[in-house]
Amino acid sequence: MSYTQADFKSDQPLKFCAGCGDHAVAASMQKAMAELGIAPSQTAVISGIGCSSRMPYYMNTYGMHTIHGRGLAVATGLKTSRPDLTVWNVSGDGDCLAIGGNHFIHAMRRNIDLNIILFNNKIYGLTKGQYSPTSDRGLVSKSSPWGTVEDPFCPAELCLGARGNFFARAIDADIKNSVEAMKAAVHHKGAAVVEMLCNCVIFADGIHKLVTDSSVRADKTILLEDGKPMIYGKNRDKGLILDGWDIKSVTIGENGITEKDLLVHDAKKADPTFHLKLAMMGYSPYGYAGADDNLPIALGVIRDVEAPTYDWAVNDQIEDVKGKKKQRTLRDLLLSGDTWEVK
Amino acid sequence: MENPKIIETPEVVVRFSGDSGDGMQLAGTIFSTVAAILGNEISTFPDYPAEMRAPRGSLGGVSSYQVHVGKKVYTPGDACDVLIAMNPAALKQNVKYLKKGGVLIYDTDTFVKSELDKAKFTTADPFEELAIAGKFQLVPVPISESTKSSLADTGMDAKSVARCRNIFAVGFVFWLFNRPLEKAEEFLTSKFGKKPEVLAANIKVLTDGFNYGANTHASVSTYRIESEKAAPGIYCDVKGNAATAYGLVAAAEKAGLKLFLGSYPITPATDILHELSKLKFLGVTTVQAEDEIAGICTAIGASFGGALAATSTSGPGVALKSEAIGLAVMAELPLVVIDVMRGGPSTGLPTKTEQTDLLQCLYGRNGESPAVVMAASTPVDCFYSAYNASKIALEHNTPVILLTDAFLGNGSSSLRIPEMDQLPEIKPAVASADMADSYEPYARDAETFVRLKAVPGTEGLMHRLGGLEKNVHGAISTDPNVHQQMVNNRQAKIDYIANCIPALEVKGDADADTLVVGWGGTYGHISAAVENLRAEGMKLAQAHFSYISPLPKNTEEVLRKYKNILCCELNNGQFAGYLRSKIEGISIKQFNEVKGQPFQISDIEAAIKAL
Numbered sequence: 001m002s003y004t005q006a007d008f009k010s011d012q013p014l015k016f017c018a019g020c021g022d023h024a025v026a027a028s029m030q031k032a033m034a035e036l037g038i039a040p041s042q043t044a045v046i047s048g049i050g051c052s053s054r055m056p057y058y059m060n061t062y063g064m065h066t067i068h069g070r071g072l073a074v075a076t077g078l079k080t081s082r083p084d085l086t087v088w089n090v091s092g093d094g095d096c097l098a099i100g101g102n103h104f105i106h107a108m109r110r111n112i113d114l115n116i117i118l119f120n121n122k123i124y125g126l127t128k129g130q131y132s133p134t135s136d137r138g139l140v141s142k143s144s145p146w147g148t149v150e151d152p153f154c155p156a157e158l159c160l161g162a163r164g165n166f167f168a169r170a171i172d173a174d175i176k177n178s179v180e181a182m183k184a185a186v187h188h189k190g191a192a193v194v195e196m197l198c199n200c201v202i203f204a205d206g207i208h209k210l211v212t213d214s215s216v217r218a219d220k221t222i223l224l225e226d227g228k229p230m231i232y233g234k235n236r237d238k239g240l241i242l243d244g245w246d247i248k249s250v251t252i253g254e255n256g257i258t259e260k261d262l263l264v265h266d267a268k269k270a271d272p273t274f275h276l277k278l279a280m281m282g283y284s285p286y287g288y289a290g291a292d293d294n295l296p297i298a299l300g301v302i303r304d305v306e307a308p309t310y311d312w313a314v315n316d317q318i319e320d321v322k323g324k325k326k327q328r329t330l331r332d333l334l335l336s337g338d339t340w341e342v343k
Numbered sequence: 344m345e346n347p348k349i350i351e352t353p354e355v356v357v358r359f360s361g362d363s364g365d366g367m368q369l370a371g372t373i374f375s376t377v378a379a380i381l382g383n384e385i386s387t388f389p390d391y392p393a394e395m396r397a398p399r400g401s402l403g404g405v406s407s408y409q410v411h412v413g414k415k416v417y418t419p420g421d422a423c424d425v426l427i428a429m430n431p432a433a434l435k436q437n438v439k440y441l442k443k444g445g446v447l448i449y450d451t452d453t454f455v456k457s458e459l460d461k462a463k464f465t466t467a468d469p470f471e472e473l474a475i476a477g478k479f480q481l482v483p484v485p486i487s488e489s490t491k492s493s494l495a496d497t498g499m500d501a502k503s504v505a506r507c508r509n510i511f512a513v514g515f516v517f518w519l520f521n522r523p524l525e526k527a528e529e530f531l532t533s534k535f536g537k538k539p540e541v542l543a544a545n546i547k548v549l550t551d552g553f554n555y556g557a558n559t560h561a562s563v564s565t566y567r568i569e570s571e572k573a574a575p576g577i578y579c580d581v582k583g584n585a586a587t588a589y590g591l592v593a594a595a596e597k598a599g600l601k602l603f604l605g606s607y608p609i610t611p612a613t614d615i616l617h618e619l620s621k622l623k624f625l626g627v628t629t630v631q632a633e634d635e636i637a638g639i640c641t642a643i644g645a646s647f648g649g650a651l652a653a654t655s656t657s658g659p660g661v662a663l664k665s666e667a668i669g670l671a672v673m674a675e676l677p678l679v680v681i682d683v684m685r686g687g688p689s690t691g692l693p694t695k696t697e698q699t700d701l702l703q704c705l706y707g708r709n710g711e712s713p714a715v716v717m718a719a720s721t722p723v724d725c726f727y728s729a730y731n732a733s734k735i736a737l738e739h740n741t742p743v744i745l746l747t748d749a750f751l752g753n754g755s756s757s758l759r760i761p762e763m764d765q766l767p768e769i770k771p772a773v774a775s776a777d778m779a780d781s782y783e784p785y786a787r788d789a790e791t792f793v794r795l796k797a798v799p800g801t802e803g804l805m806h807r808l809g810g811l812e813k814n815v816h817g818a819i820s821t822d823p824n825v826h827q828q829m830v831n832n833r834q835a836k837i838d839y840i841a842n843c844i845p846a847l848e849v850k851g852d853a854d855a856d857t858l859v860v861g862w863g864g865t866y867g868h869i870s871a872a873v874e875n876l877r878a879e880g881m882k883l884a885q886a887h888f889s890y891i892s893p894l895p896k897n898t899e900e901v902l903r904k905y906k907n908i909l910c911c912e913l914n915n916g917q918f919a920g921y922l923r924s925k926i927e928g929i930s931i932k933q934f935n936e937v938k939g940q941p942f943q944i945s946d947i948e949a950a951i952k953a954l
Contacts, residue, residue: 081628103633331761335760338376339578340380
């Protein structure tokens, strides 16, 4: 059976603001679903609360728009009881990393097979412009008129720190690479996070422009591809090498550097240490500001490591234990314990 | 105390008390199980220490197990006829429960200076210190030394020998109550059958305990407990929390659905999680979630996926789950929320019992958020209540909150193992693929107001649920009239359930002016008090509520008949106030206690007499 993007569009008109990055992500999700070829009836999209969490309404699949922060917990229950379904979870930086932070880290730890699309616009949009847990230190917002005095989470660092096995990053407007990252997340068995760098046109316009603006993007980002050398730049002449313990940006052809000297991406390496270094390129403890200007931020699939999934393990254990016990019904069970008969 | 004799008694209460490690629960269980086999009704209640690992022999480490056996047993009993104290601390903590003239059995070998010190006795004579002399029949038994000499030839180490002290005590109690030893041997065989040496040692000690009584204590009262034939069938002893778990399993089996429990450990509800986690071989899925909210949310996800889904918790957990219960109300998904109530507010008294969560469960959510609220009345009724809660949830696509409490959850009584075909049918309200052309997520049955749930995976029924208000098509709507209509529909759906539940029953005297009312876990205590007073000649009627939202249809009709209504609850009058809000102008008197303890039957009697 093959599907088109239209098969995954519901009859509900999108209600994101004009110019919001979420329009593009919605299209990317529908396109990825169509290309994956999994039936709409076998797909469920779960979300929490926030602008991006409206997404289930726009998908012609099964869906639930739950309560703030709890989408991942609902999705965990759905996937555990129905491992046959393909379950997506849509969440924003506030929903996923503030009020829902506990569910996020435990979804990572359990490695439940969910496809988590994390819309990171570094702002609370639906409540009209407060700073979020991913806002750069010092961000001026309605709830921080003199600038925030707290450091942000970098979602990749949190994901890997909570033992996440799949992390990808993409830019909202870049539909091609967004679709690829989402498809890779669905193919990955386990908790998969795709961080979408989204632009909130109303409350944080240009929040990612230091890296996503078309004038700088080629030089400020690198698309990582498994098994391929780390090359980037407008002229495809920049690359990454390892210099001691640090990643360093070099120019191919300068100082005798050739393509062979460059790092080759290994997304499947179990040790997350180097994936974390890649994921943190371009970030400082304070956000983008103050980061090493010479390093691009990593896009694409940064980590993709197979491990037993929670939903599989739960159901496998049930089947295993069924094989070890004779009782098949509650009555069998009760009769097998201490009983007495009254005649 | 003079004149020892055989006392014929319709019922007797025995309290086994000792250190947490002394196996008092096993001792009590052997006694109660054998009583049940002999046709007695039983009710038991454990009293655990509050501290997790209190030092051996200390007051904080005392653990007790009270067993009530006989005819018409409603509760574990206010006070005991026989107290077994395995050490001085147990005596000090439990002597207050022993009736005047009762039998006090104690292990003389533990009444030594070091143990007396641990129990904070200040003199060498604990009996003088507790002013016990003359009040009870004292039965000193060298339990520790007798157990040692009984097992002297077995080569068992001292620790293993000490573990058998409880069984010596059981043997002695079996003599005291004229109980056949073979039944205890059968029990021990089923427990230790796989370890022949342990079994042999236990049977030896049991027999020696019995013989010790027969040979040395001809001078103490012994008892013969009357029994009444129970309904024919096969029985087992269940604790309330296990019964709740089994009720869910039975419902899932009957409905042909997978059972899913999402839960987070919380006293006194955790045993439901434990029980269901053991039952994976019956296909039960349990998720120990990262917090209370995830507990209910995973259950909501599983419910959306088509399972019979439940979450188990206590009052503080219900507070955390409130928003998610509201989601289940709004999304109209079946969900069983079990609240094993404990003392509150806040952390309160986690191991103690109360009925203080009623209003939280009825009203503790934002918005007009009606749900079914019901309550179990006995440990065995936890089974049927969990079954019925599941049935209502699945057939009406609504959350159902089932209230039990610490007293019911930890107490046990005998369950007649049900045949599945005797349990009522469960027909989940689910849409099928052939409705693909006409399915609307919020279309309702005109009579019941139930919407049909569509299960993911069903071709053609894709739809979106959520916490936002929606129109019949499942599209978000802020239309004032749509909201009013949906608020009305959700309430009408719950109200309709009054047609599907049993009418309120009235027990007692047809010509009584006074009705004693209660709900949930106080059933046994209120019933015992009402029967005692009727036996004294008072005219009384009793009505006990299992369904609270909605109330049984005949509630107003019943209540209006009586001149005096006394509502007894372990809170400050939550149900009394609820009844007044539902039945305009009704006058209800209250008897309330909030001590973290079950009622004393005598206190209820006094309250009724004071009307």
